[in-house]
Amino acid sequence: MLTIENLKVGYDKEKDVLKGICLSMETGKIHGLVGLNGAGKTTLLNALYSFIRPQSGTILYDGSLLKRKEIGYLESENYFYPYMTGNEYLNLFPSGGTNFDTESWQKLLSLPLGEITENYSTGMRKKLALLAVLKMNKPILILDEPYNGLDLESAHLLTLILSRLRENGKTVFVTSHIYETLTTVCDYIHYMKDGIIASSYPKERFGELQEILRTTVKQRADGAIEQLL
Numbered sequence: 491m492l493t494i495e496n497l498k499v500g501y502d503k504e505k506d507v508l509k510g511i512c513l514s515m516e517t518g519k520i521h522g523l524v525g526l527n528g529a530g531k532t533t534l535l536n537a538l539y540s541f542i543r544p545q546s547g548t549i550l551y552d553g554s555l556l557k558r559k560e561i562g563y564l565e566s567e568n569y570f571y572p573y574m575t576g577n578e579y580l581n582l583f584p585s586g587g588t589n590f591d592t593e594s595w596q597k598l599l600s601l602p603l604g605e606i607t608e609n610y611s612t613g614m615r616k617k618l619a620l621l622a623v624l625k626m627n628k629p630i631l632i633l634d635e636p637y638n639g640l641d642l643e644s645a646h647l648l649t650l651i652l653s654r655l656r657e658n659g660k661t662v663f664v665t666s667h668i669y670e671t672l673t674t675v676c677d678y679i680h681y682m683k684d685g686i687i688a689s690s691y692p693k694e695r696f697g698e699l700q701e702i703l704r705t706t707v708k709q710r711a712d713g714a715i716e717q718l719l
């Protein structure tokens with residue numbers, strides 16, 4: 491179990507972005523995180539990976555303080571040294587116990603690993619960064635917008651990869667702004683609002699969350715768009 495208790499994080503002392511996150515995530519499941527732009531999703535993921543020091547709160551993994559070495563983190567923006575090839579980039583990451591078959595991954599994801607990353611498209615960059623995370627074979631995967639920039643085929647492949655990771659016992663925490671993507675792949679979806687986890691939904695209750703999101707948008711848009719256009 492990955493347990494977040496009363497986590498408070500702010501970029502300046504005056505104002506917390508995360509205002510007391512409480513969340514328990516079952517091991518070996520895929521957990522989605524949704525929320526409006528600026529709700530604090532990336533801040534939460536950065537805090538889990540210790541990129542940001544919390545003001546207070548604890549993060550436990552199976553009863554002990556969570557360690558960065560237990561996490562594979564795919565950030566939403568992916569940066570590479572421009573003159574490094576994909577292969578050279580992957581070589582920077584240690585293989586986590588399994589025999590990582592780079593050539594087969596290259597074929598599956600249609601990645602030109604021999605080329606320099608400067609020539610990569612947005613989707614290729616995302617896939618390369620994802621491969622590095624998969625190679626390290628950590629028990630917890632934190633994936634911030636992994637579907638961004640992927641073509642339809644790659645997006646479907648990613649869904650199959652995530653399902654396989656779950657079968658292998660990994661705990662996956664994933665954000666996406668495409669709700670349908672999360673409902674397809676996740677076991678739970680957690681809804682973030684005003685700096686807290688407002689509610690969590692297991693698969694059989696995803697419809698309730700969709701209704702909340704739909705009603706909220708309808709209330710905001712009611713009449714406004716007709717006035718503007």
Ligand SMILES: Nc1ncnc2c1ncn2[C@@H]1O[C@H](COP(=O)(O)OP(=O)(O)OP(=O)(O)O)[C@@H](O)[C@H]1O
Nearest residue numbers: 501502507525526527528529530531532533534667
């Ligand atoms: N480095 C930073 N310094 C100061 N404030 C920041 C910083 N990064 C994020 N924020 C602020 O923290 C809040 C949460 O941002 P965050 O990026 O975590 O949201 P998000 O839910 O991931 O948004 P999005 O869906 O747009 O990616 C926002 O108000 C944002 O302006």
